[in-house]
Amino acid sequence: MKDTFDAIIIGGGHNGQILSGYLTKAGLETVVLERRMEPGGGLCTEEVTIPGFYHNVHAFFLRWIPDLPFFKDLELGRFGIEMKMPEVQTVAPFRDGRCLVMYKDVEKTIQNIAYFSKKDAATYRDLLKRFQLMNEKIITPEGYSPPLPAAEKKALLEKSELGREYLAISKKTPIELAKEFFETEQMRSMIIFVVTTRMYLANEPGLGYHVPAAMTGGHRGTMCLGGSHYLAHGLSKVIESHGGRVWEVSPVRAIIIEGGKAKGVILDDGRRIYARKCVASSADVPQTFLELVGEDKLPKDVVEKAKKFKFSKLVLFSAHLALHEPLRYKSASFNPDINIGFNYNVGLESMADFEAHLREIDEGVPPKKPGMQCAVPTLHDPTQAPTGKHTAFLWQFAPYNLKNGGPEAWDKVKNDYMEVCLERWRQYAPNCNSKNIIAKYAFSPLDVERKLINMRGGDHCVGAATFDQMLENRPCAGLKPYRTPIEGLYLCGSGSHPFGNCTGAPGYNAASAICEDLKIKKWWNTHNLGELWSKLR
Known part of the structure; x- marks a missing residue:
């Protein structure tokens, strides 16, 4: 078996594979080493209920994917990847029988908002126009570039009206902005829903800029x-078509460091794989530094920062269902389109509901009155279930560390808590019942951690989105973006800027850093934030 490559990438999640895709197209011979039997990390689709029903156990709502740089640059469409953007995007049923429906079509969305408040409808139209420009010129380019130092960023953005608005918004919490912008609880809760379901804390100061990002992305969910695993397999095909390799069942035990340089890796079975040019890790930050490298090979300050790296308290409990028929909502009498929605907010009807959830999670208690993100994938892709049948799932915010019994207690309570969540769903969709449910599967935050070891504490985004761990401080202050104190060792996972979710940005940005350091010409176009922001008006 071949034992030497130009570049070794640890972890075959989407970021590791995207990095490999860019490097192989740049002419490097790469190998991706994946611990599990299937690459993709959170991009996994499995038969967890009964055979023939395919469930997207982690990632499903793949926002903006066709518009993202990696999808275009790596030409994933040529490798059989098809993305669908449903017409009815995000919907929220209410106990009073009404529902709020957000469409791909912005005008239809505004008309629906006007049922609740003409003022909120007008505000939404105005904000969306400004926020689309803000997202295009500031937020997205920043995500697909190394972050600038805060002082330099502030100086550039203060020169333009758009930049000043961004800076003002960024200082606030998403909850503060939702209350400031909208008068109805329906719109406030919808805005916070689309922020928090991207795993950002709605009460975290300094993260207000996620409101513009979430609002603009709310019309372009794909x-x-x-199934989500198809995207992972498409990335593998890209790599292999350019001469790279993806090795499954190849867990890495250690990174070989010689003379202060990364020289390769040791696999669990003792095999050594060597790198001519670099090693990149998409593993989480503590795992990379403390376990794969080792404390004795790192500066003390980096060791301490790795030990203090925080994982999110806001994690997910989920349940996956095999169904005879799709769920039917009481609110369909108000707007029948709710029955063909893509992304459902079920049970989070007010700011008070969100605030209660956050308090309970801080206390280590699964919310007693669930408020869930739900979907019926087979409404939009019938291939994920046998003919005429359906799949559905719910995601419920929950704590990893339970007040009564700690993380291990999830094994005892997860099935009971699934029933609590299903009863809540049934209040809105009466056929979420035993007659319709063929099989069901509970998946706790502890199960998440066991399945994907990067997701410590069940954290899907591999590192908390707190102000002190975002932008130039991600993964920690003082590290040059995507580099490490070890020469030739790079970071390319969700613990790096900008964050988790399926954006591909950490892998994309790491590719730029590696090519710059190795003096390899980049074959793709990149942003220069200084130039871009200096031209804003």
Whole structure:
């Protein structure tokens, strides 16, 4: 078996594979080493209920994917990847029988908002126009570039009206902005829903800029036809078509460091794989520094920062269902489109509901009155279930560390808590019942951690989105973006800027850093934030 490559990438999640895709197209011979039997990390689709029903156990709502740089640059469409953007995007049923429906079509969305408040409808139209420009010129380019130092960023953005608005918004919490912008609880809760379901804390100061990002992305949610794992397999095909390799069942035990340089890796079975040019890790930050490298090979300050790296308290409990028929909502009498929605907010009807959830999670208690993100994927892709049948799932915010019994207690309570969540769903969709449910599967935050070891504490985004761990401080202050104190060792996972979710940005940005350091010409176009922001008006 071959034992030497130009670049070794640890972890075959989407970021590791995206990095490999860029490097192989740049002419490097790469190998991706994946611990599990299937690459993709959170991009996994499995038969967890009964055979023939395919469930997207982690990632499903793949926002903006067709518009993202990696999808275009790596030409994933040529490798059989098809993304679908449903017409009815995010919906929220209410106990009073009404529902709020957000469409791909912005005008239809505004008309629906006007049922609740003409003022909120007008505000939404105005904000969306400004926020689309803000997202295009500031937020997205920043995500697909190394972050600038805060002082330099502030100086550039203060020169333009758009930049000043961004800076003002960024200082606030998403909850503060939702209350400031909108008068109805329906719109406030919808805005906070689309922020928090991207795993950002709605009460965290300094994260207000996620409101513009979430609002603009709220009309462009996509899913991968065939299941989320198809996207992962498409990335593998890209790599292999350019001469790279993806090795499954190849867990890494250690990174080989010689003379202060990364020289390769040791696999669990003792095999050594060597790197001519670099090693990149998409593993979480503590795992990379403290376990794979070792404390004795790192500066003390980096060791301390790795030990203090925080994982999110806001994690997910989920349940996956095999169904005879899709769920039917009481609110369909108000707007029948709710029955064909893509992304459902079920049970979070007010700011008070969100605030109660956050308090309970801080206390280590699964919310007693669930408020869930739900979907019926087969409404939009019938191939994910047997003919005429359906799949559905719910995601419920929950604590990893339970007040009564700690994380291990999830094994005892997860099935009971699934029933609590299903009863809540049934209040809105009466056929979420035993007659319709063929099989069901509970998946706790502890199960998440066991399945994907990067997601410590069940954290899907591999590192908390707190102000002190975002932008130039991600993964920690003082590290040059995507580099490490070890020469030739890079970071390319969700613990790096900008964050988790399926954006591909950490892998994309790491590719730029590696090519710059190795003096390899980048074959793709990149942003220069200084130039871009200096031209804003």
